[in-house]
Amino acid sequence: MPSTAAPTVILVEPQLGENIGMVARAMGNMGLAELRLVRPRDGWPSEKARAAASGADWVIDGARLFDAVEAAIADCHRVLATSGREHAQAKRVIGPREAMRQARARIAAGQRVGLLFGRERVGLLADEIALAHEVVTLPVDVRLPSLNLAQAVLIAGYEWLLSEGDEGELLPFVTDLGSRPATAEETAGFLARLETELDAAGFFKPEHKKDVMRRNLRNIFARRDLTEQDVRTLHGVLASLVRGPRR
């Protein structure tokens, strides 16, 4: 199991290098070090990002580039999507304080926690939120609810810093699964196989509802605390169903 000291910040399609740099600075301020970038619009590396990082060079230097959100979260045991918006998905919504206390306990138990942050104006898309176990919503005043990217990261990081020492309390809850939690990649592997089989069986009808049906299906599993063992069991279940009754 990977040993990471803090949550991994994952920016999905950030636009301006300067914003990435300000995120890196906020991370440095709050003791977060690991940054992942999914398709940054203006490319990477970015000198504007480095300048805006105001000295958080280790965050910039260590940033890793990904082509897809799925790849960026593949090794995460827990994925939290930040979203300020109403979203129609059946997913638990928590505040940053609870999120970071929980992350602290998971990381103390050797798990990797990924925090997804969306594009500057549009945020995360529904399919990206569907990949997460839970949604984190930052409290804001309704009259001016839009936080910039670095501010959202700053608040998450602030709660991360304050959560130090809280892990003991939540540790039993987090580790009481009997087996280690599945990584996002393991869960995604099962879901891909399930969808392929269901597609072949003509499950996704009518065609125009396919996207919504897939997302709902993903959410059924994403919001569960699946362990590695659960995923293996589910693969077995799927294989049995597909094979049909033995003769």
Added chain:
Amino acid sequence: MPSTAAPTVILVEPQLGENIGMVARAMGNMGLAELRLVRPRDGWPSEKARAAASGADWVIDGARLFDAVEAAIADCHRVLATSGREHAQAKRVIGPREAMRQARARIAAGQRVGLLFGRERVGLLADEIALAHEVVTLPVDVRLPSLNLAQAVLIAGYEWLLSEGDEGELLPFVTDLGSRPATAEETAGFLARLETELDAAGFFKPEHKKDVMRRNLRNIFARRDLTEQDVRTLHGVLASLVRGPRR
């Protein structure tokens, strides 16, 4: 007693209009409305500030300009100075969570609470910190401790928003003084008179230690919870001492 809905943010000699605007935006995000500016370097009003405020126009429009910190805090019953630095002053240091829970209770009791934020790089000067009842220090990682102004305000505002509903618990503590708290102006009025009398009596010797002696003296009173009645009593004490024994 003034009725204010939230703490007053007081920026001391902010430099860039853009930074003031980002502070206004962070305030708007977190439900803080009242902004006071002490000697902003680039003048006021500022179009750069308005642009950076990203829609927090009511904060910009309501901002008030002051020539001195003393004037900006005059009507405050409680003054909190934010400082990330070690300061040699004997003053209680609290975190933003405790600070905003306390502010919530004071404001619910009809008091006005001022939050002092210093210059972009230099922060608050020792004499400015001496004007505050307590120092608020934001938790940051030691490797990159410098927060920008808007981020510091954002975290204070975030804790303000989260403190909603907490006032009941602290209200008895805050209002159990028997009389309303003195405003900064009332306390300053007494201190000015005390210093004048002490100066006349040759108290501030040697001359080169005068500044430190004055600051220490101010801190003795600033860190107490002085009520309006206390200040009146202190004036009486001072008058008696100056007058000397009646014959």
